[in-house]
Each structure stands twice: as structure tokens, then as C-alpha cells.
Amino acid sequence: MRIVRKDPKLLQLVNGMNFKAAIFDMNGTILSDEDEYGLAFKKVLERLGVKVSLNYPHEAGIGVEENWSILLDKYKIKTTKTTQELAAETQEEYTKLIPNVTLREGFLNYVDILKNEGVVIGLATSNTWSIVEKIFNKFDIERYFQAVTTCEELVKNKPNPEIFIKTAEKLQVEREECVVFEDSVAGIKGARLAGMKTVGVARDEAYKKKLKEADIIIDNYLETKEII
16 A cells, blocks of 8 residues: 655655554544633533643543543542533533534545555544444545544553554454554553554644654645645
8 A cells, every 4th residue: 555645754654654544533633623622621620620731621532521630639639520510511511512523634634545555444532432433424424434532441541552443443443454544642552552553643843742752743644646
């Protein structure tokens, strides 16, 4: 499989790996929604009496409920609410913001090319099925995925490799035949632990430094031009 791209790194990725499956994270990777999730967490934190200046008070990739375990300890929050309840509040706030969420540039074109080349495509998200369903309904992208794995199916979330191993099994491919597209440190680590190649999808130049463990780092999917 060879693809002509503006970015020579992506040309090297596709020509050098000969992958049979592409596994995508959802939030921040397929979607440009980092700001929306950051705002959702901030709104719930404010209701708990905590004001933060950070745009992204949470850690990407590990799951909403898992983040609340960290945030409660980090800010010494006293509350009778469980992490599950706080996660539900956060998801409610995020759902209100879904109208503002967009797909990352070039994603649809890229997955069309992959499908035409016979590459099977999976979704491996630390999010819940209910949120995945809302995203599928908004963007009509469910048809692109031959397998979907959400946090409900996991014993441990990212950076544990379980989600990627499960998705590869569903796609009926070997781990070494997979390339994982991820925007989070946890996701990159989990995919590498699963024995898969990784593409870091960065939201900006500064964030690229966090994804340094990825095999290749890209800004978006616009580099794809044509199959030769």
C-alpha cells in the first residue's frame, strides 16, 4: 500500500508498515473536541467550588470517571458525590456542547482511502457507548468502523493495552498489523504496550512534545492525496 502525501513522514508510515488495520481513538483524534471536554470538566469543578485557569484540567485518554478520581485528590475536593456521578455530570455538560464539535480536518477523506485499500478500521475509545452513539448520529460515521470498543467492555482503561488488544481481536488481525491513531499520552502508551505502531495526532505545536513516544506525529489528516 502506497499513498502520496505532502508529509514525507506519512508516506514513510504507510509504505514502511504495510498495516492491515487502522485503530482510531475518538475524542481529540477523530474529533476536534478538546476544548469542549475541557469546558465540561471546568463547569463541574466550579460547581464543586474549584476554579481552574487551565483549558484542559483533565488528562486525555484515560476516561471521564478515571479523571475524577485524580481531580478529587488533586484539588482535595470534599463531596458526597461519587466519581460515577461526577462523570455523568461531565458527560451531560459535554453533550450540551456536541453541536460545537467538529471532525478533525481530512479524517473522512483519509478513512475513505483506507477502506478503498482494504484496510479494516476500528474505534477504540475510553468514552462510553452513549457518547459514541451521539457522535455517530451527528456525523454519520458509524459505517466506517468494522469494530468498536468502549470503556464499558474494559477491566482497565488506557494506558492499559486491553482496549487495543480487544479491538484487534474483533477486527481479526494480528497486533503487529495494526496502526493506532491517538491524541493522548495514555493512548500512545497503551498501543505500544499492545505491540502496535502509533501515530500521534497533535492539537498544536506545544502538544507534540507530549506525544514524543509515538512513531510519527501529525497535525491532521489533510496530507492524504491519492493512492498510486
